[in-house]
Amino acid sequence: MVTGDRVAASAVEAPAAAEARAAEARAVAETVTDPELPMLTLRDLGVLRDVRVAPDGAVQVTITPTYTGCPAVQTMRDDLRARLAEAGFTRVEVRTVLHPPWTTDMISKAGRRNSPPPGSLPGPGAPPHVRADTADPRPAPHRGALPRCGSPDTDELSRFGSTACKSLRRCRACREPFEHFKEI
Template sequence: MSTLADPRAVAETVTDPELPMLTLADLGVLRDVRTEGDQVVVEITPTYSGCPAMGVMRADLVHALHRAGFADVDVRTVLSPPWSTDWISEEGRRKLAAGGIAPPGAAPRHTGPIPLSLGPTRRTATCPECGSADTEELSEFSGTACKALRRCRSCREPFEHVKEI
């Protein structure tokens, strides 16, 4: 095992494949990095069940740690507690806005079962271009399932919004 690199510092440089302006640490999916003997153990949590980016995240972490000299790397998926958009760091939120994507607001709080809502979801987002709060949702889904497509009524620019979960 390499003594030249800190495995956590290496893992914290790996970017998200769907939001490449963010590292996995910015996004809050990087849960733990530790050594167990000569093995580096990394724990990550998916943003939602069935996230198709998990395989790429896992492979990118393994490759980055191998390049840094760590031969034995085990990337594990941790499901509890489930990921929340509240785990996105302040730096991550700043990077999203700078990349033209509205960061999420506070995640909804539930105590007990989550109520089923069959009506339209009411989300709000501030335009990352002009800062106006007067925006509308064009589609509940965008380039990825965790983002919605919105448009600013003030500057008319379309933008993506990371949905609160």
């Protein structure tokens, strides 16, 4: 026999359990790093917009890429699904929304703080960096050493590379062209 107190208690426990599960899913999603800027999480960059858990346990994650044609979006989706699956969330939908569009204002204080300063990551395979200062419209100089020769002396060949977040530069020393992540 179920008493009235027991029914009332389970009605209170159900929303509390659902809120706890949603908080757990959000905490897991917030640990996923950006594939191109691995020192920053999707939350740090402002790419992670929302995480919800439906009453049936399905998780819906909403992201907004920094650029509408960003080739890293599929990797972000895959990484979110994998991390949530590891935490026991088996049904995960990752939605991409473009409105409101992403801006650098969405980068968190932690994201700005955790971004390596320009030129601090020299050498092969060095991840790019994010610069919080965007007031100067001129292209920022490449300050990191190049993978091939190590020279920091470069010229910008094109403001746009294979994606909008990259520019095409060339080393003045060895003449090697390379893509450079723009400071945002």
